[in-house]
Amino acid sequence: EPEVTQTPSHQVTQMGQEVILRCVPISNHLYFYWYRQILGQKVEFLVSFYNNEISEKSEIFDDQFSVERPDGSNFTLKIRSTKLEDSAMYFCASSEVAGGSYEQYFGPGTRLTVT
Amino acid sequence: AQSVAQPEDQVNVAEGNPLTVKCTYSVSGNPYLFWYVQYPNRGLQFLLKYITGDNLVKGSYGFEAEFNKSQTSFHLKKPSALVSDSALYFCAVRDIDSGAGSYQLTFGKGTKLSVIP
Secondary structure, eight states: OOOOEEEOSEEEEOTTOOEEEEEEOOTTOOEEEEEEEOTTSOEEEEEEEETTEEEEEOTTOOTTEEEEOOSSSOEEEEESSOOGGGOEEEEEEEESSSOTTSOOEEOOOEEEEEO | OOEEEOOOSEEEEETTSOEEEOOEEEOSSOEEEEEEEEOTTSOEEEEEEEOSSOSEEEOGGGOEEEEETTTTEEEEEESSOOGGGOEEEEEEEEETTSOTTOOOOEEOOOEEEEEEO
16 A cells, blocks of 8 residues: 655754755655644644645744655655754645545654754 | 544553544534544554545444534544554544635544553
8 A cells, every 4th residue: 555655764953953854745646745743742734735836834834944846756844944842743644636525644754853 | 723622632441342532623614524543653544534424434444433513523433442453543624614725634632542452
């Protein structure tokens, strides 16, 4: 069964450093998402991406964050200058078509630790 | 705004007994509702969804969920729990009326289910 994959599984970085989290969505999916979960808190939506542009973003997704689909398979989340409060599990997801009734398929997550 | 509440951080149930994991939601319009399960070191795995129609929805691994509009609930159920069902369960909602291009899911905090042999 096709799966969303994410690398790395765990990333440790120092405050102020840039990090790039990588995701490979399911190959025939068209809609891509990033969510995050701070330890002990809810899974929160960050951004959705369709047709090579951001279609929706949350208040969390400020100028420090960016997303990119650099090629036909990868989908990346960049945090330009990490803060301690960016420490969280980051989940990538994809869905087959653009439609709210379609389930999103999630990757295993990248645990980001900012020291 | 849309929100989800999972009132129990943890649910313990004996193997073979029925299980229920509770979820209530709040949306301004009508909801799409989802249940996901997370096993250790794995991503959130889709279990089932309610879109429209029959209030009782059946999903993977013998799970089902009942949509109750008057109580704004979408509880997850299984008639007979297995030890392998032990995992973290997330309820999620999307407001149908939140606008074109808005497909974000709003999740609950998750409920840890432990099935005791």
